[in-house]
Amino acid sequence: MKTTRIRWLGGVLWLLLVGFAHAQVLPASRAEELGFSGERLDRITSMLKADAEKGTIPGAVLLVARHGKLAVFEAVGVRDPQTKAPMTKDTIFRIYSMTKPITSVAAMMLFEEGRLKLDDPVAKYIPSLGGLKVAVEKRDASGGPPAVELIAARRDMNIHDLLRHSAGLTYGFFGEGAVKKMYADAKILDGDPTNAELMERLAKLPLAYQPGTTWDYSHATDVLGRVVEVISGMSLFAFQKERLFDPLGMRDTAFYVTDKSKQDRLAEPFPNDRSLGVGATMFDPRIVQKWESGGGGLVGTTMDYARFLQMLLDGGTLEGKRFLGPKTVAYMSTDHLGSVVAPGPYYLPGAGFGFGLGFAVRKEAGVSPYAGSVGEINWGGAGGTYFWVDPKEDMFVVFMMQSPKQRLYYRGVLKDMVYAAVMKPAAK
Numbered sequence: 001m002k003t004t005r006i007r008w009l010g011g012v013l014w015l016l017l018v019g020f021a022h023a024q025v026l027p028a029s030r031a032e033e034l035g036f037s038g039e040r041l042d043r044i045t046s047m048l049k050a051d052a053e054k055g056t057i058p059g060a061v062l063l064v065a066r067h068g069k070l071a072v073f074e075a076v077g078v079r080d081p082q083t084k085a086p087m088t089k090d091t092i093f094r095i096y097s098m099t100k101p102i103t104s105v106a107a108m109m110l111f112e113e114g115r116l117k118l119d120d121p122v123a124k125y126i127p128s129l130g131g132l133k134v135a136v137e138k139r140d141a142s143g144g145p146p147a148v149e150l151i152a153a154r155r156d157m158n159i160h161d162l163l164r165h166s167a168g169l170t171y172g173f174f175g176e177g178a179v180k181k182m183y184a185d186a187k188i189l190d191g192d193p194t195n196a197e198l199m200e201r202l203a204k205l206p207l208a209y210q211p212g213t214t215w216d217y218s219h220a221t222d223v224l225g226r227v228v229e230v231i232s233g234m235s236l237f238a239f240q241k242e243r244l245f246d247p248l249g250m251r252d253t254a255f256y257v258t259d260k261s262k263q264d265r266l267a268e269p270f271p272n273d274r275s276l277g278v279g280a281t282m283f284d285p286r287i288v289q290k291w292e293s294g295g296g297g298l299v300g301t302t303m304d305y306a307r308f309l310q311m312l313l314d315g316g317t318l319e320g321k322r323f324l325g326p327k328t329v330a331y332m333s334t335d336h337l338g339s340v341v342a343p344g345p346y347y348l349p350g351a352g353f354g355f356g357l358g359f360a361v362r363k364e365a366g367v368s369p370y371a372g373s374v375g376e377i378n379w380g381g382a383g384g385t386y387f388w389v390d391p392k393e394d395m396f397v398v399f400m401m402q403s404p405k406q407r408l409y410y411r412g413v414l415k416d417m418v419y420a421a422v423m424k425p426a427a428k
Contacts, residue, residue, distance in 0.1 A: 026306060029069040035424030036064075036071050044417045045074045052077025052087075057384075057410075058270060059087030060401035061302040064418060067394050067427055068310065073302075080268040089302065092252050092265045093400045094282060096296045096381030100221045102253075102308065103294035104163055104358025106228050106240055108328055115231050118160040122167070122223060125230040128203035129223065130156050134168060135179045135206040148178045150206055157211040162224040163357040164336040168207030169218035173277035175346045179208035194290045195226040195236060209344070215337060215355060216344040225294020236292045247321050248307050253300035256288045266299070269383070269402040276382045276404055296382070302400045305387065309396045312377075313389050332357040333377050333391075370412050371419035386411045394426040 031038035045062065052059050059077025063070065075087040110116050116125075123130025133150040140146060153168070161167035172183025188201040202223070208216055225236045232239045237255050245253050257263050263286050274282045285299045307318060312333075316324030324332075335354025337343075349360035352367030362368070362376040378388035384401040399414055401407075 026065050026068060026070045026073075026310065028073065029071065031071045031421075032423075034066040034069055034071045035426070036066070036421045037423050040417070040421035041072050044414065044421075045072065045076065047413075047417070048074075049076045055270075057401055057403045057406055058268070059091075060384075060399065060410075061087060061089060061091060061093075062400075062414075063302050063306050063398040065306060065310065065396055068314075079265070081270050082268065085264070087267070088265070090252070090265060091267045091400070092257060092262065092285075092299050092301055093267045093385055093402060094285060094299050094381070094383045095305065095385045095400075096276075096383045098305065098379060098381045098385050098387060099294065099296050099298040101312075101358040101379060102240065102244065102298065103221050103225050103228065103236070104332070105308075105312075105324065106236075106244060106294075107159070107163065107224050108324060108332060108357065109243060110228065110231055112325060112328055116159055116227065118158065118163070120159050121156040122158060122162065122227065123156050125227045126199050126223065128200055132156075132168070132203065133206045134210055135182070135208060137178050146178065153207060154210050155212065157207075159224070159227065160336070161211050162220040162227070164341065164355050165215050165218055165220050166209075166212050166337070166341045167218065167220045167223070168209045168211045168214075168216075169202065169220050169223065170208040170216050171218055171277075173280040174217075177208060179206060182206070189291070192289045192291060195222070195229055195292060195294075198222060198291065199226050212341065214342050214344045215347055215349075217346060217348055219295060221295035221358075222293055225292065228294070236294055244308075244323065245304075248311060248318060248323070250300060250304040250307055253298055253304045255285075255292045255297045255299070257285045257299060258288060267400070267402045269404065273403055273405050282383060282402070282404070302398050305398050305400075306396070309387060309389055309398065313391060313394070313396055333359075333361055333375065335361045335363055370415045372415060380407060380411055382407065384410070386414070388415065392426065393422060395422075 031041050048060050051057050058081045061075045062072055064072040075089050077087050079085045079087045079091050132153055134153050136149045136151055137146040157167035170179055172180050182205055228239055229236050311318040311323055315326030316329045333356050336356055337354045349355050352364045353360045354363050359377045359379040362372050362374055365374050373390050373392040375392055376388055376390045380386035384403040384407040386399045389396040
């Protein structure tokens with residue numbers, strides 16, 4: 001009887017350890033064993049702790065991984081400034097535009113199955129988005145407001161345009177321009193539209209640029225999410241959950257936090273730091289809505305996103321499961337703008353970077369004011385989250401916080417400090 005009980009307890013312990021290992025995915029290792037200076041990595045966490053104590057940020061979680069192992073996985077500060085609950089590694093964050101790479105991967109899974117081509121017109125799947133007009137601003141010689149003329153598009157937007165933000169679409173909550181103002185005035189997100197309803201609202205607005213000519217940050221990935229729905233016959237979340245989140249072990253990634261036992265794990269910003277732009281504020285993931293934004297609606301944990309990035313770094317596979325082919329990941333991670341698509345006036349990738357299929361791609365070792373390697377991919381979220389993957393160094397970094405005001409500062413300083421801690425080249 002005693003032996004049976006010991007065996008039973010041993011079996012339970014083994015299952016718990018296996019479950020923990022599956023959730024963690026990346027074993028921890030000494031920084032020096034991964035080619036880092038531990039002292040220099042400690043500078044980063046010390047800075048973040050000090051900034052949280054000063055009230056610059058509420059709190060944050062930082063994860064630095066190299067060669068498939070964790071060099072840093074630290075939580076600092078508080079998860080919620082109102083309750084003073086401490087930040088934890090399993091805190092759930094609004095990741096906003098870090099949703100875009102996930103939706104792009106979902107679309108590329110359909111690409112690999114031959115269910116869509118990048119040169120397919122978007123109107124093949126969403127007919128109302130065909131034949132749109134392009135707004136051209138004409139300056140008033142007397143100094144008055146510019147006039148807007150609507151002209152025919154030279155071609156319809158295609159799937160390639162959606163993935164690289166050259167569809168002619170835009171956003172209405174940052175920047176200037178006639179079409180941006182039309183988006184803001186139309187209030188296209190009011191009233192909780194479904195993805196299908198949002199497409200009909202977008203179809204009533206003109207394009208800001210001729211498709212295929214100009215990079216402009218936009219609702220393009222929301223449109224891509226709707227394309228995924230149309231092709232798959234499933235909601236965007238259902239498709240992502242079945243094909244990505246469940247098999248990748250991204251247990252806390254979703255559009256809304258419906259499980260009340262998880263809601264206390266949501267990170268919150270300072271009360272005066274919830275604005276994302278003109279008329280846009282941080283949403284409450286506890287309130288379920290119809291809209292599943294493929295461009296900015298997901299929430300998730302640091303480790304969830306780390307699993308997704310490790311899959312990309314490993315050429316589309318994780319724990320023996322294949323999600324994309326290595327050639328597809330390489331194709332996505334190549335600049336797709338070239339000399340064909342011009343940077344718009346609000347070119348967010350920045351100097352030295354192009355744009356691939358769902359994220360920025362570093363083209364030059366210099367030019368950018370931030371450290372890094374050619375071939376790096378990165379993107380961030382308006383709420384304060386950020387990631388980058390550096391294949392040359394076999395490394396990726398995930399940074400999670402909820403502070404829109406501070407998001408740009410930490411993207412730069414973290415890159416500089418992480419690369420300053422790299423002492424040895426990637427292992428062969």
